[in-house]
Amino acid sequence: xxxxxxxxxxxxxxxxxxxxxxxxxxxxxxxxxxxxxxxxxxxxxxxxxxxxxxxxxxxxxxxxxxxxxxxxxxxxxxxxxxxxxxxxxxxxxxxxxxxxxxxxxxxxxxxxxxxxxxxxxxxxxxxxxxxxxxxxxxxxxxxxxxxxxxxxxxxxxxxxxxxxxxxxxxxxxxxxxxxxxxxxxxxxxxxxxxxxxxxxxxxxx
Amino acid sequence: xxxxxxxxxxxxxxxxxxxxxxxxxxxxxxxxxxxxxxxxxxxxxxxxxxxxxxxxxxxxxxxxxxxxxxxxxxxxxxxxxxxxxxxxxxxxxxxxxxxxxxxxxxxxxxxxxxxxxxxxxxxxxxxxxxxxxxxxxxxxxxxxxxxxxxxxxxxxxxxxxxxxxxxxxxxxxxxxxxxxxxxxxxxxxxxxxxxxxxxxxxxxxxxxxxxxxxxxxxxxxxxxxxxxxxxxxxxxxxxxxxxxxxxxxxxxxxx
Numbered sequence: 001x002x003x004x005x006x007x008x009x010x011x012x013x014x015x016x017x018x019x020x021x022x023x024x025x026x027x028x029x030x031x032x033x034x035x036x037x038x039x040x041x042x043x044x045x046x047x048x049x050x051x052x053x054x055x056x057x058x059x060x061x062x063x064x065x066x067x068x069x070x071x072x073x074x075x076x077x078x079x080x081x082x083x084x085x086x087x088x089x090x091x092x093x094x095x096x097x098x099x100x101x102x103x104x105x106x107x108x109x110x111x112x113x114x115x116x117x118x119x120x121x122x123x124x125x126x127x128x129x130x131x132x133x134x135x136x137x138x139x140x141x142x143x144x145x146x147x148x149x150x151x152x153x154x155x156x157x158x159x160x161x162x163x164x165x166x167x168x169x170x171x172x173x174x175x176x177x178x179x180x181x182x183x184x185x186x187x188x189x190x191x192x193x194x195x196x197x198x199x200x201x202x203x204x205x
Numbered sequence: 206x207x208x209x210x211x212x213x214x215x216x217x218x219x220x221x222x223x224x225x226x227x228x229x230x231x232x233x234x235x236x237x238x239x240x241x242x243x244x245x246x247x248x249x250x251x252x253x254x255x256x257x258x259x260x261x262x263x264x265x266x267x268x269x270x271x272x273x274x275x276x277x278x279x280x281x282x283x284x285x286x287x288x289x290x291x292x293x294x295x296x297x298x299x300x301x302x303x304x305x306x307x308x309x310x311x312x313x314x315x316x317x318x319x320x321x322x323x324x325x326x327x328x329x330x331x332x333x334x335x336x337x338x339x340x341x342x343x344x345x346x347x348x349x350x351x352x353x354x355x356x357x358x359x360x361x362x363x364x365x366x367x368x369x370x371x372x373x374x375x376x377x378x379x380x381x382x383x384x385x386x387x388x389x390x391x392x393x394x395x396x397x398x399x400x401x402x403x404x405x406x407x408x409x410x411x412x413x414x415x416x417x418x419x420x421x422x423x424x425x426x427x428x429x430x431x432x433x434x435x436x437x438x439x440x441x442x443x444x445x446x447x448x449x450x451x452x453x454x455x456x457x458x459x460x
Binding site: 015017018021022024025051052084114116117118119120121122123124125138139141142143144145161162181183184185186187188189190 | 206207208209210245250251272275276279280281282298299300301302303304324325326327328329372373401402403425426455457458
């Protein structure tokens with residue numbers, strides 16, 4: 001496969017095989033890394049995530065990858081966070097009270113309401129802000145128990161409803177943070193990843 | 206809104222998809238990755254891969270098959286069969302599974318459910334429950350491919366699994382499996398009413414009518430094997446009928 005390589009942060013808990021396979025189907029090579037320098041310098045980085053908020057934060061700070069990731073987002077360099085890999089950018093989460101997140105987004109992740117099935121497992125609709133370049137309206141696959149409630153200032157977003165209305169994804173230039181799993185969202189997800197690669201490719205390293 | 210998932214199930218033995226009634230009289234139904242890819246094109250919301258020989262023959266599920274299915278599809282893949290330890294689950298996740306399903310081993314060692322949930326996340330942890338009726342309104346858990354009746358109440362066991370960290374129950378009616386006579390709606394309603402986590406209906410569907418009934422009874426997803434493998438109904442056909450019946454399903458790209 002030619003073209004750019006995407007670097008996937010090895011988190012130890014996330015099942016990264018789906019992410020690697022999704023990029024492979026798009027003809028983009030994916031490599032795994034937990035080296036902060038490699039992650040800071042990579043043209044495109046994906047922060048995948050399953051598992052708990054506290055375990056995710058611990059792992060990122062133990063390897064020093066937290067500072068590399070924060071730096072990338074602050075500088076608007078191509079970065080994609082998925083599921084827990086989105087929530088980790090918040091300041092805190094009700095899942096792990098007292099644990100500080102990366103704090104890039106001024107938000108607290110909250111639990112899905114008691115009136116609906118939790119975890120939310122399955123396909124739900126996102127409605128994207130018309131100004132989005134990477135996100136579109138469509139049906140996407142979720143596997144989450146926590147969520148962010150509002151699109152932060154300076155970002156454009158897509159919203160979903162499961163009991164409450166919550167943030168499906170946000171984008172700011174080549175930085176995209178998704179509560180859903182684009183790598184598991186079939187043709188729609190593949191289209192979204194393709195747009196991210198295209199926009200990321202236009203960003204100088 | 207969250208849609209009801211339609212899930213083709215691939216029962217795999219020796220790297221091939223097989224079909225049979227109550228795991229007996231197995232016949233070849235094709236290559237797992239090829240079938241999975243076809244089902245994704247037809248609109249499947251997820252693929253379940255079960256190694257039906259794993260428990261009976263005491264062997265680990267085939268990671269090679271999982272990797273092939275993973276590369277073939279861009280939808281979630283749940284894998285079960287022969288998972289006895291957290292490390293077994295880890296190997297399947299590394300091979301490309303998104304979620305792992307435990308069955309007999311969880312009954313023998315309920316701590317396994319908590320271990321998988323803690324290590325890999327609640328959303329990764331599916332507990333498959335095979336249940337057989339004991340009388341009106343009663344069901345017991347059966348294990349080891351139906352050969353062992355445990356005497357454990359299926360509804361109480363599903364609640365225990367949820368409290369241990371299961372993120373989903375894959376509920377198979379042992380009485381209905383392979384019969385085509387419809388899901389056991391009483392069992393389904395009892396379990397779905399007792400837990401907050403999603404419940405997947407399995408065992409007995411011969412068409413979309415049965416699936417719509419299961420959704421009315423509280424199922425969050427419907428699983429079927431032979432009706433799809435036989436080619437009588439495509440996933441697309443089933444979803445169109447479910448949509449007409451008022452069940453919310455993902456139809457994008459299927460019109």
